[in-house]
Each structure stands twice: as structure tokens, then as C-alpha cells.
Amino acid sequence: MDAGGFLVLLLGLSTPVASKEAWSYVEVRDGAHMFWWLYYADSASAQYENLPLVMWLQGGPGGSGTGFGNFEEIGPLNRDLEPRKTSWVQAASVLFVDNPVGTGFSYTDRPDAYATNVATVASDMLVLLKNFFTEKPEFQSIPFYIFSESYGGKMAAAISLELTKAITKGTVKCNFSGVALGDSWISPVDSVMTWGPYLYTTSLLDDYGLAEVNKAAEAVKQAVEQQEFLKATEMWSVAENVVEQNTNGVNFYNILTQDSDENHKLTHLALQILRHIRPLQRQSLSDLMNGPIRKKLGIIPQNVTWGGQADEVFTNMAGDFMKPVVDIVDQLLTAGVNVTVYNGQLDLIVDTLGQELWVKQLKWEGIPSFNKLRWTPLDDPASPHITGAFYKTYKNFAFYWILKAGHMIPSDQGPMALQMLKMITQQA
Structure with a gap:
């Protein structure tokens, strides 16, 4: 069209x-x-x-x-x-x-x-x-x-x-x-293994925090080396938690900003979705896409909501x-x-x-x-x-x-x- x-x-x-x-x-x-x-x-x-x-x-x-x-x-x-x-x-x-x-x-x-x-x-x-x-x-x-x-x-x-x-x-x-x-x-492992050194050299971790982040990253690396990729994804989420706890909520998308403290009682996959999918679908953007844009496009099926299946997309790709x-x-x-x-x-x-x-x-x-x-x-x-x-x-x-x-x-x-x-x- x-x-x-x-x-x-x-x-x-x-x-x-x-x-x-x-x-x-x-x-x-x-x-x-x-x-x-x-x-x-x-x-x-x-x-x-x-x-x-x-x-x-x-x-x-x-x-x-x-x-x-x-x-x-x-x-x-x-x-x-x-x-x-x-x-x-x-x-x-x-x-x-x-x-x-x-x-x-x-x-x-x-x-x-x-x-x-x-x-x-x-x-x-x-x-x-x-x-x-x-x-x-x-x-x-x-x-x-x-x-x-x-x-x-x-x-x-x-x-x-x-x-x-x-x-x-x-x-x-x-x-x-x-x-x-x-x-x-x-190369996900190379990213995770350098989180600690990067945060430490930018004064966002102390010695204790560096040791904890590096330990969590090592668990991710071990899972990858053992070809246990779903476990590696779960360990990646654990490593992110360790980073957040030791930096008081550094933003993974920009280290000069800070995330609010979210509900850490969620499952690993739910936490990953919360951190890395939801920021791409802020409410104001969702309102725009499901309102004026949907009307403009004119071909979106009635039962389809913009972003409505995003969580399932992430969950199904977790093993990869x-x-x-x-x-x-x-x-x-x-x-x-x-x-x-x-x-x-x-x-x-x-x-x-x-x-x-x-x-x-x-x-x-x-x-x-x-x-x-x-x-x-x-x-x-x-x-x-x-x-x-x-x-x-x-x-x-x-x-x-x-x-x-x-x-x-x-x-x-x-x-x-x-x-x-x-x-x-x-x-x-």
C-alpha cells in the first residue's frame, strides 16, 4: 500500500x-x-x-x-x-x-x-x-x-x-x-566478561563489586563453553542483577544514567524482557503505534496489537x-x-x-x-x-x-x- x-x-x-x-x-x-x-x-x-x-x-x-x-x-x-x-x-x-x-x-x-x-x-x-x-x-x-x-x-x-x-x-x-x-x-560472552573491567575503570564498581561481577560473568562463560545456552541466558540475567546491585542501578544502555529499582522477584526471562524489551515499547510509543499509526496504516488485522507478541518473541529465542x-x-x-x-x-x-x-x-x-x-x-x-x-x-x-x-x-x-x-x- x-x-x-x-x-x-x-x-x-x-x-x-x-x-x-x-x-x-x-x-x-x-x-x-x-x-x-x-x-x-x-x-x-x-x-x-x-x-x-x-x-x-x-x-x-x-x-x-x-x-x-x-x-x-x-x-x-x-x-x-x-x-x-x-x-x-x-x-x-x-x-x-x-x-x-x-x-x-x-x-x-x-x-x-x-x-x-x-x-x-x-x-x-x-x-x-x-x-x-x-x-x-x-x-x-x-x-x-x-x-x-x-x-x-x-x-x-x-x-x-x-x-x-x-x-x-x-x-x-x-x-x-x-x-x-x-x-x-x-559475541555475547565477550560483552559479559568485560562488564566488570569497564564499570571498574569508569568508577562504577569498587573492588568488591568488581570481584562479584567477574564471578557472575565467569558462570555465564562456563555455561557457554559447555554449550548450555539456555542456562547461559539465565546466568546472563543473574549477572545483570549483580551489576545492578553493585552499581545502584546503572542503566545498561547508557552508563551515565540510572534505572529505577524493579521487582527482582521476577523470573529470569521476565527480568530480561523487562530490561530489554519494555524500554523499546514505552507507553507513549505504544499509544502512538496502536492509535494514530494503526489508523494510518489501515491494514493491521483487528486482533493484532503492536508489540503484543514481543515477550513471546524473546522467550522463544532464549535458547539461541x-x-x-x-x-x-x-x-x-x-x-x-x-x-x-x-x-x-x-x-x-x-x-x-x-x-x-x-x-x-x-x-x-x-x-x-x-x-x-x-x-x-x-x-x-x-x-x-x-x-x-x-x-x-x-x-x-x-x-x-x-x-x-x-x-x-x-x-x-x-x-x-x-x-x-x-x-x-x-x-x-
Whole structure:
């Protein structure tokens, strides 16, 4: 379905007066329906045909790209329906997809239709992308990038590898040009094992706290090494509790802020959902999505509520949650795919220390040369002569260190995130 944008909605007009949009559902498996929402690029200097297409994947799993990514981070309007100055739509067409199935406006018809691992997530997305590029052939030749955040990065890596294979086979027609992994859950153990040192060096743990956090992290590591991944997910939740108790409630998404004390009598899975899914579905955003947006879209089934199945999405993926996908990143690099890693300085849940660990251990032949490079500073576009980031790149691999940003980089440092987008997509 094509539509003209929010001015149509707000002014009650029947003809498009704003940038072009489209949205639809794709049944990716029997009983599994995925929702996507496309904004055509709206640039004063170029037509959408001359700008890239970016697909945005949210984290969780269970976080909605059409909701949080759209209205809280990179879409044309913010949660109050006001224009966003740092919207990525000014530099690219942006495709938001609610995945895995059950996320956002995506839904399942039955309990056994949820994805339980990233392999199913990737195969579902391949069905959607094949459908999308068939329905929108104008995008088949346009450079296509996958950008992601948090658990979305783990999914993006797996999707990118399957997409590369599908393009080679000729089953999907698109101009896949690269993947960007933002604060991504690529190597969960490396993240957890560096929580203690990171918090200690930022004066958020004392010696006793460091010892307790490290002990809890070691239990996570042992479960992973023993291939007991559901147990590892439970131990991860225990480790988070230990962090909260010793830091008086540090926010896992930004260490300069604090979480309120929640009910720690909940089960492990319930606690994880509370910490990592609910923040992506604040009441004001839920009211927007289930109110004006639902009305605007006009195709949401009556029995579907935005975010209504998010908890089940997370629960069904719990056994896959702590599995690493570093080997997939290696395969992407070896296949010549452009891979970018970017991370926020103030993020704890996926701290930069942990990202550095798995990156330095990549088996890709270019990594020794990459590791020898010195980084280059980037000015913050919003504050000339003030460093906003560092980056380095070698062949088809790049790393961006984004300063003064937490887990959600576009919402914390919008101008810098937009500049990074343009650099990755070769517009700057």
C-alpha cells in the first residue's frame, strides 16, 4: 500500500503531499506474517533513485523497527510527530522491518510459528526480501545496506550471509552493498566478561563489586563453553542483577544514567524482557503505534496489537540468545561483503571493550593489517572542532567508535550517526 505521509493523516487529505511511503505484510511461513514499512528518500539534492536503500533491524529480540527505530531514532518524524533534523530519510530510502515474526505489527497465528534461532530469522527475512524486491523492482539496482542495533546486529549478520548466497544463486535480485553492526550482540560472552573491567575503570564498581561481577560473568562463560545456552541466558540475567546491585542501578544502555529499582522477584526471562524489551515499547510509543499509526496504516488485522507478541518473541529465542556469530562475520568478510562495526562509548550491555575482543580475534586474512592501523578522528557535525568519533577502515572492514553515545547511537548522537551513514554509503 502506498501513501503520502503524515500530512495526509493530520490534514485529512486524500492525495499525497509529503514524501512517498509504502507498507505491506508478507507471509514468510504458514501462519507467520511480517510487516515492513518503507520511506522513499526525501532529499533536496537527489532523487531516491540516486540514493541508497537502508534496511533497519531493531534489537531485543522483540524490539520493533517500525516503532522504536522509526519514531525514536532515524525516521522522518519523532514520537511527537515532529520532523527529525537527523532523519536518515534525507540520505537514503529506509526500510523498517518488524522481525522476528511476532515483533511490532508482525504476528503469528499460532504458538509454534515463532522463530527459535537466527537461522529461521534469516530464512524468514529472505522470503520477505525476495517479495519486496519483486514488488519494488525500482530498488533492485539501488545499493542496498543493512543497518542494525543490538540483537538486530546478530540477525543482520546471519541475514547478510544468506542474502549473499541467494544473490549468487539468483533467487533474490538486489544490489547488496554492505552490512553495519551497531552495538551488536555478536559475541555475547565477550560483552559479559568485560562488564566488570569497564564499570571498574569508569568508577562504577569498587573492588568488591568488581570481584562479584567477574564471578557472575565467569558462570555465564562456563555455561557457554559447555554449550548450555539456555542456562547461559539465565546466568546472563543473574549477572545483570549483580551489576545492578553493585552499581545502584546503572542503566545498561547508557552508563551515565540510572534505572529505577524493579521487582527482582521476577523470573529470569521476565527480568530480561523487562530490561530489554519494555524500554523499546514505552507507553507513549505504544499509544502512538496502536492509535494514530494503526489508523494510518489501515491494514493491521483487528486482533493484532503492536508489540503484543514481543515477550513471546524473546522467550522463544532464549535458547539461541547467547550463541556467538563471530564465524558468520568472518565468512562475510572472506566473501568480500563490506562489514562495518560501530559502537557507543557509553554502552554497557554491548560495551566497546567486548567488541574489540571479538574483532581482534577474527580469522579474516585482513585483520592483522586492520589491527595495526591507527584510528582517524571525526569532527562532530553538531560541534565543529570537537571530536565526535574515531574510525578506521581496511579493505572491506570498518570500525566506528562513537563518542558520548550509549546503546542507541542515533538517538544519543543523531548528527554523528547521520554522518556515519553517509560515509558508509559513500556519500561523504
